[in-house]
Amino acid sequence: MPSPVTGNQIINIDPQDKLVQVVAYAQSSGVQSVVIKDSSGRSVFEAKGKSSSGGEITRIGEGxxxxGGNGVYTVELTPSAGILPCESACVYKGSPYIHSYSFATNDxxxxxxxxxxxxxxxDIIVFKNKG
Structure with missing residues (x-):
């Protein structure tokens, strides 16, 4: 099991026009945020929000x-949060077809x-093919 970390997270995504799906959920009365930026600093995904009520999990963004570029992306999560990072891949015939990065935070x-x-x-899901 990974150890908790803090600060911006760096992920590497094959820059060959891979389709990337992102979804973010909050379960907190405090505002949560995520911004994903490419290596040039351009934002490719942003979400911000809080739980709709009490302990309910609320989707705050998807896209x-x-x-592209060099494939290096920075994931900026709610400031000061403890982060549990996770990475996995679904492999078919020796090649990753679905690569996932997940981040769970504690205020x-x-x-x-x-x-x-x-x-x-x-949850950041990278598909091998965009077609």
Whole structure:
């Protein structure tokens, strides 16, 4: 299991026009945010919001983009949050067809409050083919 981290996260996505799907959820009364930027600093995805009520998980954003540039992306999550990063791949005939990056956060840092790591959840899914 990964250890919690803080700060901006760097991910690498094949720059060969891969289809990237992003969805973000909040389960917090505080505003949660995610911004994904390419290596030139251009925002390719942004979402901000909070839970609709109490402990309900609320989708705060979704979207897609085509990868490009050098394939290096910065994922900026709610400031000061503790982050559990996760990466996985579905492989077919020796090649990754679906590559996923997931980030789950805990408000105020890894050891703060209820340590639930569900205040913000972001799933970034990279498909091998865009067609």
């Amino acid at each position: 897609s983009f085509l990868s 105020g840092g890894a050891d703060a409050g209820d340590k639930d790591f569900n205040d913000l959840y972001v």
